[in-house]
Amino acid sequence: MNIWESVRMAFTALAANKGRSLLTILGVVIGVGAVIGMVAVGQGAREEVLGSVQGLGSNLIFAASAGDVPGGQPLSLEDAEAIADLPGVSRVAPEIGGPLTVSYRGETSRSSVSGVTPEYEQVRNATVALGRFISRSDVDRSARVAVIGLETADDLGTRELLGKKIDLGGVPFTVIGVLEPKGAAGPVNPDQTVLVPINTAITRLVGSDSLSGLSVEVGDADRMDDVSKAITRLLRQRHDLIEGAQDDFFVTTQVDILDAVGTITTVLTALLGGIAGISLVVGGIGIMNIMLVSVTERTREIGIRKAIGARRWDILAQFLVESVALSLFGGGIGIAIGFLMAIGAEPLLGFPGVVTPSAVVLAFAVSAGIGIFFGVYPAWKASRQDPIEALRYE
Amino acid sequence: MTPVFRRRDKAGACGADDGTVIRLEQITKVFGEGTAQIAAVAGVDLEVRRGEFLAIMGPSGSGKSTLMNIIGCLDRPTAGRYCLDGRDVAKLDDDALADARRLAIGFVFQTFNLLPRLTALQNVELPMIYAGVGGRARRKRASDFLGMVGLAGRVTHRPNQLSGGERQRVAIARSLANEPSLLLADEPTGNLDSKSGAEIVTLLERLHTDGRTIVLITHEQDVAQHAERIVHLRDGRIVDDTARLDAAPEEGTP
Numbered sequence: 326m327n328i329w330e331s332v333r334m335a336f337t338a339l340a341a342n343k344g345r346s347l348l349t350i351l352g353v354v355i356g357v358g359a360v361i362g363m364v365a366v367g368q369g370a371r372e373e374v375l376g377s378v379q380g381l382g383s384n385l386i387f388a389a390s391a392g393d394v395p396g397g398q399p400l401s402l403e404d405a406e407a408i409a410d411l412p413g414v415s416r417v418a419p420e421i422g423g424p425l426t427v428s429y430r431g432e433t434s435r436s437s438v439s440g441v442t443p444e445y446e447q448v449r450n451a452t453v454a455l456g457r458f459i460s461r462s463d464v465d466r467s468a469r470v471a472v473i474g475l476e477t478a479d480d481l482g483t484r485e486l487l488g489k490k491i492d493l494g495g496v497p498f499t500v501i502g503v504l505e506p507k508g509a510a511g512p513v514n515p516d517q518t519v520l521v522p523i524n525t526a527i528t529r530l531v532g533s534d535s536l537s538g539l540s541v542e543v544g545d546a547d548r549m550d551d552v553s554k555a556i557t558r559l560l561r562q563r564h565d566l567i568e569g570a571q572d573d574f575f576v577t578t579q580v581d582i583l584d585a586v587g588t589i590t591t592v593l594t595a596l597l598g599g600i601a602g603i604s605l606v607v608g609g610i611g612i613m614n615i616m617l618v619s620v621t622e623r624t625r626e627i628g629i630r631k632a633i634g635a636r637r638w639d640i641l642a643q644f645l646v647e648s649v650a651l652s653l654f655g656g657g658i659g660i661a662i663g664f665l666m667a668i669g670a671e672p673l674l675g676f677p678g679v680v681t682p683s684a685v686v687l688a689f690a691v692s693a694g695i696g697i698f699f700g701v702y703p704a705w706k707a708s709r710q711d712p713i714e715a716l717r718y719e
Numbered sequence: 720m721t722p723v724f725r726r727r728d729k730a731g732a733c734g735a736d737d738g739t740v741i742r743l744e745q746i747t748k749v750f751g752e753g754t755a756q757i758a759a760v761a762g763v764d765l766e767v768r769r770g771e772f773l774a775i776m777g778p779s780g781s782g783k784s785t786l787m788n789i790i791g792c793l794d795r796p797t798a799g800r801y802c803l804d805g806r807d808v809a810k811l812d813d814d815a816l817a818d819a820r821r822l823a824i825g826f827v828f829q830t831f832n833l834l835p836r837l838t839a840l841q842n843v844e845l846p847m848i849y850a851g852v853g854g855r856a857r858r859k860r861a862s863d864f865l866g867m868v869g870l871a872g873r874v875t876h877r878p879n880q881l882s883g884g885e886r887q888r889v890a891i892a893r894s895l896a897n898e899p900s901l902l903l904a905d906e907p908t909g910n911l912d913s914k915s916g917a918e919i920v921t922l923l924e925r926l927h928t929d930g931r932t933i934v935l936i937t938h939e940q941d942v943a944q945h946a947e948r949i950v951h952l953r954d955g956r957i958v959d960d961t962a963r964l965d966a967a968p969e970e971g972t973p
């Protein structure tokens with residue numbers, strides 16, 4: 326028998342029992358919808374975080390003090406200058422500072438306040454939307470000027486801050502620039518920030534020249550590993566660490582961070598998808614249940630079909646096509662619902678869910694697989710009926 | 720005419736190749752277990768030649784339908800040997816039996832066994848679907864057969880919209896769908912008035928003249944009169960087997 330005849334027969338049978346077919350489909354709809362939606366949320370989170378790590382700049386190496394190493398030295402401006410002289414390094418942007426309360430006319434904002442050098446602009450990809458960035462002479466003069474992030478401005482109640490004086494820990498600073506927003510992601514909000522000249526930070530705000538960290542831009546992406554090793558060697562030497570002593574600093578490349586973020590978000594996606602997958606299995610069991618009932622109810626029909634010469638395969642195909650049709654139909658609606666979930670995630674989570682074509686293809690394949698897997702046993706049972714026994718069934 | 724078996728291999732060969740289509744040797748069918756056992760068919764020996772028109776008669780419960788189910792490859796005997804067209808049926812697997820039922824045997828059930836959700840036309844189409852006949856040819860042939868049994872105006876009716884006699888005629892049309900060489904009819908005129916019954920008998924005679932082998936179960940003496948040979952069954956045994964010399968003359972036979 327032609328497979329189209331099986332398909333036609335299956336649809337006639339399913340249409341004859343619309344209510345039941347729809348309820349059976351519902352299980353698969355929820356399962357596939359949940360999987361697609363959850364995976365989309367996981368993927369969305371991944372792209373968001375990866376995007377913000379890449380938004381930091383390109384070919385970056387980060388260094389910071391390890392802090393809790395006994396006898397360890399903090400990173401200093403001299404360390405940063407020495408790193409800048411290493412071959413392969415194009416720029417170094419040292420940073421100093423931490424969270425601080427910013428205020429303007431009674432409005433306050435808890436922002437990350439960093440003392441930086443002009444290199445920060447290129448190294449960390451910080452674009453000024455209004456005004457200008459911190460210049461060399463600002464640093465040399467320890468000028469009390471600041472470049473602020475958009476969210477800090479919003480916290481302070483106005484975006485019209487250019488030329489105005491804001492208060493950082495009791496010291497007035499003149500706003501000379503406003504940063505282009507980067508979008509919030511990760512633990513540090515890049516838009517809730519205030520940048521000041523590094524010397525001003527040392528003398529007016531922090532009172533010490535221990536760096537909180539430094540970013541190194543490498544000219545050639547292929548040399549990242551070499552440069553990162555050279556920095557480690559240089560810092561150990563500068564910090565007088567003897568052979569075998571623990572590093573009193575961390576050196577991480579952007580690639581390391583991207584890898585780590587990638588791994589975490591892949592696990593997250595798999596976890597979300599896996600939990601949602603359980604509901605898909607439940608949906609499949611629902612199909613199996615209904616198909617078993619259907620096979621029993623239609624025993625006489627099976628008997629008649631066999632009596633007039635249907636082979637086992639013909640009966641098997643008929644019932645298998647029914648279960649696959651149910652699960653594919655459910656899968657189709659489920660994919661649509663998954664899309665809606667992905668769109669609906671944006672206002673809730675702050676980033677859009679991402680439905681990849683491969684997820685859709687996979688969802689279809691999995692629904693077909695569910696239909697076959699959970700349909701085979703009922704269909705096999707139907708195909709094994711003895712014709713005369715089935716004809717006598719009341 | 721479709722031969723009963725298409726592939727002629729020696730495996731499962733039985734009986735002499737002497738024009739015998741059906742050869743039953745000590746066929747027995749026992750139902751139930753222990754003390755409740757009934758031998759519905761109790762040691763039947765029967766040979767039917769190719770092209771023969773045979774009627775089986777006997778009181779109700781004498782095992783006619785049970786025997787017919789065995790002949791039609793629907794049921795397997797408890798004991799005895801059944802050779803169908805030179806093949807031992809016991810040695811055939813389920814799919815080979817399905818092939819025989821689909822292509823070589825037309826079966827008219829005493830209880831019709833139509834699919835209630837399909838129309839008369841679709842019911843007649845069904846054996847052709849399983850035989851792989853294409854949609855258009857199939858519908859044409861199905862409506863031709865329905866016309867042949869006088870149901871041209873009832874093609875879109877479902878079984879529950881048809882009278883008992885009309886259902887019986889749909890069942891007959893369906894049994895003819897794949898042009899079987901062996902037609903087994905279990906009381907095909909049981910629900911018909913004498914006029915429509917006579918039409919069916921005329922149809923059977925015509926199919927017989929075309930070369931088909933026909934086995935007919937009937938209670939009616941005047942229907943049996945059209946057969947060449949009448950077998951009487953009682954309590955699962957053949958009690959009488961008479962060739963009728965005055966049967967309807969067979970064309971082409973001297």
Ligand SMILES: Nc1ncnc2c1ncn2[C@@H]1O[C@H](COP(=O)(O)OP(=O)(O)OP(=O)(O)O)[C@@H](O)[C@H]1O
Binds near residue numbers: 758779783786829
């Ligand atoms: N599945 C079964 N289980 C038990 N007994 C059965 C079964 N099928 C038939 N019988 C018994 O076998 C006997 C023969 O039945 P069968 O249907 O062959 O009779 P029949 O000659 O066709 O009768 P009728 O003329 O009424 O159709 C009956 O006594 C019946 O009760």
Ligand SMILES: [Mg+2]
Binds near residue numbers: 783784905
């Ligand atoms: Mg009977």
